[in-house]
Amino acid sequence: MRHILPLILTLTLLLTPSLALAAQDQPSADSLKIAVWPEYDRPEALVIYLLRLDPASSLPARIRLPIPASAGGPHAVAAWHPDGSLDDSVTWERVVEGEWAWIEVEVETTGVWLEYYAALEVEGQVRSMTVRWPGGLDIDDLQFEIMHPLGSEGLQVSPSGETVLGEDGQTYTRSEMGARSAGEGAELAFTYSKKGPWLAEPLTSPIVGQALAWLEAAIWPEYDQPEALVIYRAQLPPETSLPTQVTLPIPAEAGEPHAVAIVGSDRNLYLAEYERTQIGEWAWITLMADSPLLQVEYYLPLAREGTTRSFNFLWPGGIDLDEFGYEIQHPPGVQGLRVTPAGAVRVGEDGITYSWAALGPKTAADMVTVAFDYAKDNDTLTVNTVITPPSLQRPESTLGGTPDLAALMPYLLGGLGLLLIGAGVAVYLRMRGEPAPARRRRPRRRAQRLASDEIAPVYCHVCGTQASASDRFCRRCGTQLRR
Incomplete structure (x- = not known):
């Protein structure tokens, strides 16, 4: 041994x-x-x-x-x-x-x-x-x-x-x-x-197996309130049968969402009825969608320290996403806005600068954080910013000359004769006591929401990526979309 x-x-x-x-x-x-x-x-x-x-x-x-x-x-x-x-x-x-x-x-x-x-x-x-x-x-x-x-x-x-x-x-x-x-x-x-939301584990969706073709989190700080407007732009998978129930998570501290809507085939937003169910520090917004495109908006406060503003966004998971991306609107006059994870920067048709990125597919077990900060020494809201239109370029001299009245005299006399004839006819009808025929007014029809199956998807003509109803630029290659 x-x-x-x-x-x-x-x-x-x-x-x-x-x-x-x-x-x-x-x-x-x-x-x-x-x-x-x-x-x-x-x-x-x-x-x-x-x-x-x-x-x-x-x-x-x-x-x-x-x-x-x-x-x-x-x-x-x-x-x-x-x-x-x-x-x-x-x-x-x-x-x-x-x-x-x-x-x-x-x-x-x-x-x-x-x-x-x-x-x-x-x-x-x-x-x-x-x-x-x-x-x-x-x-x-x-x-x-x-x-x-x-x-x-x-x-x-x-x-x-x-x-x-x-x-x-x-x-x-x-x-x-x-x-x-x-x-x-x-x-x-x-x-x-x-400061900001935190989760140790991803959320579990109340709807088992829920999936989205894409979800974009658009964040507009100090847009029309001294807070951050968060906008979910979502699209259902093409094979989804409509209408269908959809639910999206928002932080409970946001309270009731500012708006819950679907996107019609006319590219307009239509408010939708919804239910809000709070579970812990998160609330699920559930609606019946009869369109594959939908939008949810809510507000959250910005963190402020002196002239520095910062914001931390958390996507809590719970839903399978074929594509996830973000869009950050730069408040006018802001310099040096930093974003993590880093993305591209472009100027929109509205003249406002945006940071954006496509972060790829995410499973229900994936959580995503997006953070940004910037310095701003005033409280001006983006919606109140006046963009001066371009001035009209007027010619220094007027083309043409003074009209020749002698040449126009036959036309003037002819027009006067027609007026006299018309006046005579009107007097004759009044003397006979016959009322002039009334013009029939066609009733105005209220705008109706178009059927969801008439929505035509928009694709980038350069890379072929499908775009959302509100996109002006391709979220993958940045090309301006053709409508």
Whole structure:
């Protein structure tokens, strides 16, 4: 027995995985940046590994990177080329060893890009997180970078770092950790406070299996009230039988929705009856839709600090979406509006600037966050902004000359004769006592809502993406739509 125990102990040590052993046969890293973007596009933290191998590394190289096993699978794994481009066609495997999952990937270049989501700890308005690097790789330069969430206050990082303004206009705190061997780990903790809705788990729709072809959240801050007007523009799947019951979630603090409507085939909005059912901090707005296009509007307050306004939007999930997007209206005169996740910027036909993005399909289990902030030193509402029309360009001289009365005399005399004849006829009829025939007025018909099956979908003539009734530009490529 005394001879067997050392043998068992030796075998146990050999078979037990360790982070140091995981580094065997791995190339060393020139640098690793661990970027953490809390509440970037979800009510979680997006963690990104940006790894650069030693330039002398043999290629192709096989890399093993650790992520928490609780994170599930990575959100993205890609080869990161020296020019900054990404190639997500790489193959990878996930191997769980205790509380860590190793992502094994083979690349033909010297860079690896890996993303995963991790949970934040939330207590009231305070969010916190500890990010750990367990080792397993020789690194010449390790750096943590924390993006400050828009609308957040008092972000603190330990160990402390340098706070800088990035080229994208976002604020970051960067902590240099120096060189790390495969047997050395590192960790960084941060905390901040932020107002706005929060959910740990997605909502469950009262209508089982509900789905939408697309949903756009249009947010117009300080449009006609000193708050944010939130507009859901939704379209039902083309195979939906009408009429059908539809329900959409809004924050309970919004109270009753400002408007619930369907879009008729004439592109006008028609108010619809609805029911509001509150469950916790959310309310479900349910209506019977006889059109595939519908719209729900509500107001929420903006967060204000001095001249800075900020807003945090949360889509709570619960509905399968083939496409989700957002639109942010820029109040006139505002400079430097920042949005996460970032999108494109365009000027609408109304002369107002909008930020917008198509964020792809979302399942009922997916939650989405959109945040923005801007500085504004007045309380002017967008609806009260007067857009001066272009001035008329008048010619300096009038074309033509003074008319020749002699040439027009025959026409004038002829017109006078016709007037005299008409007057004589009128006198004759009155003398006979015969009333003039009355003009029959056709009754005016009230505008009727057109049948929902007459609605003709609008498609972009460039990329073929289907547009909503109120869209003026393609939500995917930005081309002005033809009506």
